[in-house]
Amino acid sequence: MQTSTLDYRKVRQEKIIKALGNKDTSVQFDDSLENAMVLNMGPQHPATHGVLRLLLKLDGETVIQCIPELGYLHRGYEKLAENCSYHEYIPHTDRLDYLSPLLNNTAYVLAVEKLLGIEAPRRTQFIRTIISELARISSHCLAMGALAMDIGALTVFLWTFREREKLYDIFENLTGARFTTSYTRIGGVAQDLTPEVKKMMEDFINQFPEKLFECEKLLNTNRIFVERMDGVGVITREKAISLGMTGPNLRAVGIEHDIRRVEPYLLYNEFDFEVPTFEGGDCLARYYVRLNEMKQSILILQQALEKIPQGPIHAFDTKKVLPRKERIYTKMEEMIHDFMLINIGAVPPIGEVYHAVEGSKGELGFYIQSRGEGQPWRLKIRSPSFCNLQSLPTLIHNSMLSDVVAIIGSIDPVMGEADK
Amino acid sequence: MNQVVVDLLKKTFPDSIIEVKEFRNETTIIVKKENIVKISEFLRDNPKCQFNYLSDLCGADAYTPENRFEVIYNLLSIPLKHRIRIKIFTDETNPNVPTVSNVWEAANWCEREAYDMFGIIFDGHNDLRRMFMPEDFEYYPLRKNFPLMGIPNSLPLPDTNPKK
Amino acid sequence: MGLEHSFGDSIITSKIDSAINWCRKNSIWPMPMGISCCGVELMAVGAPRFDISRFGSEVMRFSPRQCDLLIVAGTTTYKMAPVVRKIYDQMPDPKWVIAMGACTSSGGMYRTYSVVQGIDQFLPVDVYLAGCPPRPDNLLQALMVIQDKIQKGESKGSPMTVADERKILELQNSQI
Numbered sequence: 001m002q003t004s005t006l007d008y009r010k011v012r013q014e015k016i017i018k019a020l021g022n023k024d025t026s027v028q029f030d031d032s033l034e035n036a037m038v039l040n041m042g043p044q045h046p047a048t049h050g051v052l053r054l055l056l057k058l059d060g061e062t063v064i065q066c067i068p069e070l071g072y073l074h075r076g077y078e079k080l081a082e083n084c085s086y087h088e089y090i091p092h093t094d095r096l097d098y099l100s101p102l103l104n105n106t107a108y109v110l111a112v113e114k115l116l117g118i119e120a121p122r123r124t125q126f127i128r129t130i131i132s133e134l135a136r137i138s139s140h141c142l143a144m145g146a147l148a149m150d151i152g153a154l155t156v157f158l159w160t161f162r163e164r165e166k167l168y169d170i171f172e173n174l175t176g177a178r179f180t181t182s183y184t185r186i187g188g189v190a191q192d193l194t195p196e197v198k199k200m201m202e203d204f205i206n207q208f209p210e211k212l213f214e215c216e217k218l219l220n221t222n223r224i225f226v227e228r229m230d231g232v233g234v235i236t237r238e239k240a241i242s243l244g245m246t247g248p249n250l251r252a253v254g255i256e257h258d259i260r261r262v263e264p265y266l267l268y269n270e271f272d273f274e275v276p277t278f279e280g281g282d283c284l285a286r287y288y289v290r291l292n293e294m295k296q297s298i299l300i301l302q303q304a305l306e307k308i309p310q311g312p313i314h315a316f317d318t319k320k321v322l323p324r325k326e327r328i329y330t331k332m333e334e335m336i337h338d339f340m341l342i343n344i345g346a347v348p349p350i351g352e353v354y355h356a357v358e359g360s361k362g363e364l365g366f367y368i369q370s371r372g373e374g375q376p377w378r379l380k381i382r383s384p385s386f387c388n389l390q391s392l393p394t395l396i397h398n399s400m401l402s403d404v405v406a407i408i409g410s411i412d413p414v415m416g417e418a419d420k
Numbered sequence: 421m422n423q424v425v426v427d428l429l430k431k432t433f434p435d436s437i438i439e440v441k442e443f444r445n446e447t448t449i450i451v452k453k454e455n456i457v458k459i460s461e462f463l464r465d466n467p468k469c470q471f472n473y474l475s476d477l478c479g480a481d482a483y484t485p486e487n488r489f490e491v492i493y494n495l496l497s498i499p500l501k502h503r504i505r506i507k508i509f510t511d512e513t514n515p516n517v518p519t520v521s522n523v524w525e526a527a528n529w530c531e532r533e534a535y536d537m538f539g540i541i542f543d544g545h546n547d548l549r550r551m552f553m554p555e556d557f558e559y560y561p562l563r564k565n566f567p568l569m570g571i572p573n574s575l576p577l578p579d580t581n582p583k584k
Numbered sequence: 585m586g587l588e589h590s591f592g593d594s595i596i597t598s599k600i601d602s603a604i605n606w607c608r609k610n611s612i613w614p615m616p617m618g619i620s621c622c623g624v625e626l627m628a629v630g631a632p633r634f635d636i637s638r639f640g641s642e643v644m645r646f647s648p649r650q651c652d653l654l655i656v657a658g659t660t661t662y663k664m665a666p667v668v669r670k671i672y673d674q675m676p677d678p679k680w681v682i683a684m685g686a687c688t689s690s691g692g693m694y695r696t697y698s699v700v701q702g703i704d705q706f707l708p709v710d711v712y713l714a715g716c717p718p719r720p721d722n723l724l725q726a727l728m729v730i731q732d733k734i735q736k737g738e739s740k741g742s743p744m745t746v747a748d749e750r751k752i753l754e755l756q757n758s759q760i
Binding site: 552553554561566567568569570571574575576577578579580 | 706
């Protein structure tokens with residue numbers, strides 16, 4: 001056991017050192033104090049937003065080269081999907097981007113419904129839009145709080161957590177769990193939106209803008225915050241598109257690309273909202289994009305809660321949608337359908353589909369290949385944090401060591417999603 | 421069906437296209453793997469296509485005796501707002517595919533992930549290392565003949581004696 | 585401590601013991617190992633609603649040399665296991681471990697090739713918490729259980745190895 005542990009570390013280090021070394025650092029130093037140093041910002045670090053390992057090659061305080069190493073949270077999601085039916089996989093999607101689990105549920109269920117060729121009723125689409133926007137607010141709150149905490153402003157972190165606790169109360173009342181909700185189902189949602197929960201949501205929406213303004217007052221004109229973020233981690237438009245950056249990071253470079261506008265899903269083409277875009281491509285622009293997205297989410301929520309109609313919340317397709325519990329206990333066909341759906345799963349036709357939604361970190365896509373069975377043949381999760389982290393070496397190049405923390409915070413990666 | 425793009429491709433690369441499929445309003449074009457770099461550059465640069473954004477690059481295991489592995493490219497055009505999917509097949513005995521990381525830099529890590537999970541080797545990639553599994557892992561996890569619960573003792577646990 | 589060795593088991597050391605244990609239990613400084621989703625509930629425990637500092641854990645130090653409680657929150661993969669073990673080894677005696685959540689107790693919902701099925705395969709654990717993720721109140725109850733254990737002096741404070749425990753269990757089973 002002892003020798004094999006040493007061997008695997010040696011193999012890994014050799015390959016990483018080769019990757020670190022063979023870039024264009026052609027400077028030669030004679031003085032031993034002037035040599036470049038390799039620093040390991042290890043997987044366990046307060047500011048790396050999860051288990052991300054960064055190997056930094058430093059020349060004094062300036063970062064010449066950066067190699068991110070992922071895989072410390074690789075849980076085998078894609079292999080699990082090949083062994084679960086489409087219904088059984090819904091709880092796993094909660095744990096992908098664990099800051100906005102309701103959004104992941106919605107994204108997965110929309111992809112499966114596209115594959116199956118069914119559509120959920122109108123009230124369900126309203127409910128799904130509402131919970132997506134609430135999940136987006138929750139995720140951006142934490143992103144803002146964690147970024148401020150990394151810069152040094154601890155108060156904002158505690159204030160945004162207070163807001164998130166109110167959101168958790170709403171989610172608990174609606175779905176039964178604080179987070180990891182597994183709320184959506186194929187063809188509908190699990191429970192209906194009661195008037196009590198609607199009142200809680202309206203109360204939250206009414207008081208949130210002023211709380212957000214309190215946090216803004218602390219940060220926007222704060223000289224330390226602005227100077228640590230302005231001009232730090234700049235990226236150009238062409239590089240951002242080529243590297244596959246997505247979400248608020250892409251909108252901070254000046255490209256107005258939002259899947260809610262470009263390929264509207266759910267009911268986004270019926271609501272009136274703007275897509276905040278900023279020029280600049282630096283950390284401050286990314287922060288402003290997230291801030292304004294929260295305000296636009298509040299607008300969407302206000303419109304949705306006004307217009308939500310009454311009606312059924314499950315699609316009526318007996319071979320693909322789980323039937324209601326009352327009917328299972330009393331009617332024969334529903335019992336048989338329930339049995340078949342739980343054991344074999346909803347069976348789609350042979351084919352493949354790729355469906356993307358605008359997650360809180362960017363474009364969250366599911367690519368599902370089906371061979372006519374109850375389990376997918378291949379399920380690939382296109383996670384936005386994976387693609388955003390790929391641009392980290394470009395963003396960090398030639399910045400100081402203390403800027404690394406600000407840059408990671410402004411990209412806002414979530415390792416549960418990036419490592420799958 | 422993205423007829424404009426399909427016709428352009430058929431005109432420019434007549435002998436590379438194997439099949440065109442459509443399902444749920446999405447177009448999938450199966451091409452030969454040798455010409456993938458030229459096809460990618462054409463799709464990125466041609467003014468009627470302008471697929472400048474690589475959404476996703478993944479591998480898949482079809483588990484057939486010939487043409488076992490697939491590599492799937494999901495492309496999006498930001499200016500023209502349309503999507504398309506390109507697919508290539510490769511063999512188990514010769515799992516080499518030309519890399520497109522010079523066309524879209526986003527392909528860099530995605531190809532590393534496909535190598536890690538399936539063992540598909542991308543020729544011309546500047547840094548083909550494993551992405552998620554530790555560097556000395558000997559198997560390719562997402563292949564269909566690899567069990568879900570893993571192979572016992574393929575990954576070492578740390579030493580449990582307290583360090584003195 | 586030197587006093588206990590020189591005096592042995594007498595009334596003086598038991599009084600000193602309880603005094604020292606009382607001090608220890610009311611000032612546990614946790615080392616947060618927030619790896620994945622349970623880490624968000626760990627952050628919520630530090631937030632104003634479920635305040636952990638009223639239990640004495642005023643600061644969550646991120647340096648293992650300054651902590652006594654390791655809260656492993658999140659799925660531990662085989663790649664991450666040596667890192668967790670290294671952090672555990674760096675903590676000074678006496679130290680305690682909470683396995684937070686289903687993933688650390690037994691692998692959780694991930695029965696796959698890369699997830700360690702329970703961190704007790706390489707770490708001695710004091711309290712296992714069920715839940716996916718456990719509520720913050722649940723974590724506070726686990727903290728109170730550890731405080732009880734410290735007061736009674738029955739914790740696994742010294743780093744006995746997992747291999748030793750297994751040998752003892754086998755001996756006991758063979759003698760029955």
